[in-house]
Amino acid sequence: MKYQDRPLVQALQRFHNQKPVSFHVPGHKGGALSDLPTAVRQALAYDLTELAGLDDLHEATGAIKEAEDKLACLYGSERSFFLVNGSTVGNLAMLYATVQPGDLVMVQRNAHKSIFNALELTGANPVFLSPDWDGQTQTAGTVSLKTVKEALTQYPDVKAAIFTTPTYYGIVNRDLRQIIEVCHSRKIPVLIDEAHGAHFIAHDAFPKSALELGADLVVQSAHKTLPAMTMASFLHIRSKFIRTERVAHYLQMLQSSSPSYLMMASLDDARYYAETYNEKDYESFQVYRNNLIQGLYNTPCVEVIETDDQLKLLVRATGHSGYVLQEALEQQGIYPELADLYQVLLVLPLVKARDEVCIDDVAGKFKNAMDCLAKKEITSVRLNNYLSNSAPSTVVYTATQLHTMDKEWVSMQSATGKVAAEAIIPYPPGIPLLCAGECINQDHIKQIYDLLVAGCRFQGAINRETKQVKVVLNR
Numbered sequence: 001m002k003y004q005d006r007p008l009v010q011a012l013q014r015f016h017n018q019k020p021v022s023f024h025v026p027g028h029k030g031g032a033l034s035d036l037p038t039a040v041r042q043a044l045a046y047d048l049t050e051l052a053g054l055d056d057l058h059e060a061t062g063a064i065k066e067a068e069d070k071l072a073c074l075y076g077s078e079r080s081f082f083l084v085n086g087s088t089v090g091n092l093a094m095l096y097a098t099v100q101p102g103d104l105v106m107v108q109r110n111a112h113k114s115i116f117n118a119l120e121l122t123g124a125n126p127v128f129l130s131p132d133w134d135g136q137t138q139t140a141g142t143v144s145l146k147t148v149k150e151a152l153t154q155y156p157d158v159k160a161a162i163f164t165t166p167t168y169y170g171i172v173n174r175d176l177r178q179i180i181e182v183c184h185s186r187k188i189p190v191l192i193d194e195a196h197g198a199h200f201i202a203h204d205a206f207p208k209s210a211l212e213l214g215a216d217l218v219v220q221s222a223h224k225t226l227p228a229m230t231m232a233s234f235l236h237i238r239s240k241f242i243r244t245e246r247v248a249h250y251l252q253m254l255q256s257s258s259p260s261y262l263m264m265a266s267l268d269d270a271r272y273y274a275e276t277y278n279e280k281d282y283e284s285f286q287v288y289r290n291n292l293i294q295g296l297y298n299t300p301c302v303e304v305i306e307t308d309d310q311l312k313l314l315v316r317a318t319g320h321s322g323y324v325l326q327e328a329l330e331q332q333g334i335y336p337e338l339a340d341l342y343q344v345l346l347v348l349p350l351v352k353a354r355d356e357v358c359i360d361d362v363a364g365k366f367k368n369a370m371d372c373l374a375k376k377e378i379t380s381v382r383l384n385n386y387l388s389n390s391a392p393s394t395v396v397y398t399a400t401q402l403h404t405m406d407k408e409w410v411s412m413q414s415a416t417g418k419v420a421a422e423a424i425i426p427y428p429p430g431i432p433l434l435c436a437g438e439c440i441n442q443d444h445i446k447q448i449y450d451l452l453v454a455g456c457r458f459q460g461a462i463n464r465e466t467k468q469v470k471v472v473l474n475r
């Protein structure tokens with residue numbers, strides 16, 4: 001294996017080749033003191049630290065800088081950063097670098113919890129936007145231009161916007177270019193949680209990356225769809241509104257001062273993988289994907305749903321929930337990414353022409369799983385969409401204010417006009433119907449009743465048995 005064009009991987013290899021004597025951290029001493037399985041111990045020989053020629057993530061001038069520059073070049077950013085604590089730290093850093101306490105920030109209700117945590121930590125106030133419901137996948141999708149315009153009319157002082165695209169299920173925001181234009185015309189920077197879209201750059205057949213569409217800051221979990229180690233992620237900036245130094249400043253505050261070199265090397269490798277992905281590779285991926293889909297279609301009672309992202313496939317078993325299907329598949333040794341009421345989600349490998357992937361075995365295992373399900377009782381599957389009607393809204397009390405307030409349980413009939421003490425989250429799909437600090441209105445109560453009657457489960461400040469919700473006492 002040649003490592004040219006992967007500056008950090010090359011630097012690690014060079015260092016390793018010297019057969020160095022370790023009087024430095026980490027304490028496993030190149031794996032010598034480790035009792036982990038042999039393959040892991042061998043990998044620990046590359047688990048190095050800020051040694052001669054290996055650069056420093058937070059003051060990069062050598063191999064890491066070269067690797068990050070190559071990353072920036074590939075994605076067309078002004079500057080790109082390696083992240084060693086997932087898109088989670090990227091979302092935190094994006095918001096810290098962009099907002100001040102008290103600023104209003106547009107955020108979609110189905111954002112990842114790291115975004116809500118970032119809003120709480122920065123003291124910014126959310127303006128919640130409802131995503132459109134995606135009927136095909138039965139999941140919450142992305143936020144429309146119409147909703148963004150509505151929010152801007154209602155909250156003209158918004159200082160930043162953060163959106164998620166693609167969603168976990170691979171639904172891409174088709175209005176994004178226009179949303180960015182509208183926001184930029186009001187000097188509002190647009191931050192994008194593109195955790196699931198690091199591979200878009202690899203081929204023109206994939207959707208456009210948010211960076212190409214003009215977003216200011218974009219975070220990507222390289223580990224989700226490219227061959228990077230778990231947690232290894234990217235953050236890119238290209239902005240007239242946000243200063244790069246601020247992003248770098250918060251990243252060195254929020255990330256470890258001992259970042260994993262294995263993880264960073266895997267990012268260098270993942271960038272190279274995407275950069276060298278060619279037409280032949282894409283053809284191989286298509287062959288692999290089409291064979292898989294065909295194999296699934298040939299399995300009785302299986303339905304396959306494709307989304308905007310070709311790396312995602314949804315599979316349903318007629319008459320059974322996704323949970324039941326997941327269990328049956330796991331018994332066959334097949335592990336989907338997740339299950340919900342209706343389906344399981346598969347994340348496909350972004351194979352290259354060099355990879356030989358045969359799906360015969362997989363198709364056989366799906367068939368075995370379906371044979372097992374055929375013996376099970378059919379469970380009826382309900383549809384619930386409670387998102388479409390809620391207008392943009394903000395909180396009455398911020399998360400920080402709520403910490404010191406007294407709370408009480410009240411009946412749902414008497415909750416209208418009070419402030420929710422904690423989020424109320426129907427599950428699935430796990431998107432807050434009410435967030436902590438939001439004012440409860442009659443629509444919320446009606447939606448909660450309807451969902452309870454339909455047998456929906458809830459997380460958060462609601463008691464199914466007593467039909468009570470937890471609210472702030474003094475309002």
Ligand SMILES: Cc1ncc(COP(=O)(O)O)c(C=O)c1O
Pocket residue numbers: 085086087088089111112114164167168193195196221231233
């Ligand atoms: C949309 C979205 N954003 C951010 C994250 C956090 O990413 P990471 O696991 O890389 O920290 C996730 C994780 O699943 C996610 O789905």
